[in-house]
Amino acid sequence: MKQIKKSIMIMLCLFIAGLGWWRPEASAAAAGPDKALYIAVGDSVTSGYGLESFSNGDIKNRTSPDNFVTRLGKQLDIKTVNFGVEGIDSAALLKSISKPVTKEQKEAVEQIRKASLITLSVGGNNIFIPFLNAVNDRVGSGKNIFNADALDIQTAILGLLFDSDGLNKLKNNILKGAEIFTGNESLHTQGDFAAIIGTVKTLNPDAEIVVQTIYNPFGFIMPDTVEKAIKSMNAEIIKGSDNGKNYRVADVYSAFAKAGEGVKLINADTGKSFDPHPNKKGHEVIYTLVAYAAGNKLPYNFKSNVKNGKAAFAITAGELKVTVAPSKGYKLPQTAYLTIGKNAKLTLTLKNGAAAVPVAAINGDMTVTAVCQK
Numbered sequence: 001m002k003q004i005k006k007s008i009m010i011m012l013c014l015f016i017a018g019l020g021w022w023r024p025e026a027s028a029a030a031a032g033p034d035k036a037l038y039i040a041v042g043d044s045v046t047s048g049y050g051l052e053s054f055s056n057g058d059i060k061n062r063t064s065p066d067n068f069v070t071r072l073g074k075q076l077d078i079k080t081v082n083f084g085v086e087g088i089d090s091a092a093l094l095k096s097i098s099k100p101v102t103k104e105q106k107e108a109v110e111q112i113r114k115a116s117l118i119t120l121s122v123g124g125n126n127i128f129i130p131f132l133n134a135v136n137d138r139v140g141s142g143k144n145i146f147n148a149d150a151l152d153i154q155t156a157i158l159g160l161l162f163d164s165d166g167l168n169k170l171k172n173n174i175l176k177g178a179e180i181f182t183g184n185e186s187l188h189t190q191g192d193f194a195a196i197i198g199t200v201k202t203l204n205p206d207a208e209i210v211v212q213t214i215y216n217p218f219g220f221i222m223p224d225t226v227e228k229a230i231k232s233m234n235a236e237i238i239k240g241s242d243n244g245k246n247y248r249v250a251d252v253y254s255a256f257a258k259a260g261e262g263v264k265l266i267n268a269d270t271g272k273s274f275d276p277h278p279n280k281k282g283h284e285v286i287y288t289l290v291a292y293a294a295g296n297k298l299p300y301n302f303k304s305n306v307k308n309g310k311a312a313f314a315i316t317a318g319e320l321k322v323t324v325a326p327s328k329g330y331k332l333p334q335t336a337y338l339t340i341g342k343n344a345k346l347t348l349t350l351k352n353g354a355a356a357v358p359v360a361a362i363n364g365d366m367t368v369t370a371v372c373q374k
Contacts, residue, residue: 036078039111040069041093041200042121045212045286047084050267050277056086066280068287069119075291075299076117083108089125090181090192098199112203119250119290120200121212123193123233126177127226131218134160134170157221171225178229182236193236197247209247210293211237212286215256217266217276250289254318259285259360285360289315301365311336311368319356322348326372336370 040046048067052060062082063070073080088096100106112118136144138156160166183191200209213234218226234253241249256265265282267275278286291299292315304311309326324336332353338346341364348355350370 036076037111037115038069038073038076038078038080038117038119039108039115040080040082040084040119041097041108041112042084042119042212043088043093043125044084044086044277045121045124046082046119047086048082048283049084049086050275051280051283054275066283068283068290071283071287072119072291072294072299076294078116081111083111084121087125087129088122089129089177090122090196093122094192094196094199097196097203109203112200112207115204115207117208117210117294118200118204119210119212119294120196121252122196123181123214123237126181126233127174127229130170130173130177131221134166134173161221167222171222174222174225174229178232181233191236193233194240197240208294210250210290211241211247212250212290213237213253215253217268248293250286250293251318252286252289255285255289255359256282256318258318258358260358263358263360265360281360284363288359288362298362298366300362303365303367305367305369306336307371309333309370309372311370313366313368315359318359320359320362321354321356322368323354324350324368324370324372325353330372330374333370333372336368339367339369340364 046069047057048061048064048069049058050061051064051066052058061067062084065071067082069080069082069084085093096105097109097112100109135153135156138159139152143152160170179191181191181193183189183194197209197211200207214230214237216227216230230253238249238251241247259265263281265278265285267277267279269279288299291297298313298315302313306324308330309324311322311324313323314321322336322338324333326332332350334350336348336350336355338348338357340346340362344361344363346357346361348357348368
């Protein structure tokens with residue numbers, strides 16, 4: 001029952017808006033030439049939905065100081081434009097940049113042509129929209145997940161889970177949404193994601209591109225189907241990067257999955273709303289991942305305070321991997337200490353000189369302290 005209640009909380013306010021482009025807003029980051037222009041393209045993760053309000057297209061969300069886009073632009077000290085659109089799926093995004101019609105779409109394409117850095121978040125709505133539609137169909141006449149009460153939502157979800165025909169239809173729609181994103185190798189069909197990357201690279205072959213993997217807020221409802229779909233989409237993202245040669249990957253999925261018990265990364269986790277979008281802490285994690293992917297370095301200082309040796313780090317699979325290497329003639333220590341910011345201090349048990357901590361634990365400058373003995 002606790003799992004069902006948590007699922008209901010997550011699903012209640014899944015935010016799906018129209019698929020048109022909203023007018024973008026430049027951040028307060030210092031303006032510069034076209035060679036120093038950061039363009040953020042994507043869905044409501046990029047737009048920062050829920051950071052400042054739960055309103056469609058709220059400029060305050062896009063320019064929020066907590067939005068990962070705003071933070072990255074400020075950290076890089078370059079002009080930044082946020083083209084995030086609530087509710088946009090891969091098909092709508094592809095159409096918007098490959099066949100722009102509106103003034104906003106054409107502006108987005110022109111900005112993409114000029115950008116030095118482009119970040120992309122897309123694909124989640126390929127899965128979430130079918131679920132939203134299935135729940136809305138069951139909450140009763142004149143109601144939807146935005147105005148129905150918790151009992152209505154619970155009844156709708158339970159009814160869906162025990163309706164084999166309806167559930168099978170939903171599963172098929174979710175898997176279909178994933179296939180639209182990934183394509184079908186056996187049928188020799190290209191997915192939207194590959195087409196989006198191809199279009200962006202045609203518009204701007206020189207820009208650095210960072211793509212986010214898709215996190216899973218639906219851990220307690222249809223885990224097999226939803227997780228299977230998300231993993232197939234993330235596999236497509238990772239494969240297409242060609243080990244960073246084609247574009248870089250910010251592995252949001254792994255970082256959220258490994259954040260640890262009690263770490264609240266989405267709005268629903270706080271208990272103040274039922275929304276599955278990233279909260280301030282979630283955006284902080286995304287910021288760390290995207291900043292590292294874009295420049296191969298953390299947006300925080302890293303200091304090695306290892307006696308008779310040195311420490312280094314790397315971010316991989318949603319974790320910060322710390323390694324300690326002894327100077328010649330000295331042994332690996334069994335323990336090291338990681339200080340984060342002014343207060344947090346973690347004890348690291350080293351295995352072959354290495355230990356890992358969740359990216360979600362990182363929120364400030366770091367110092368690794370250890371002693372390598374003879």
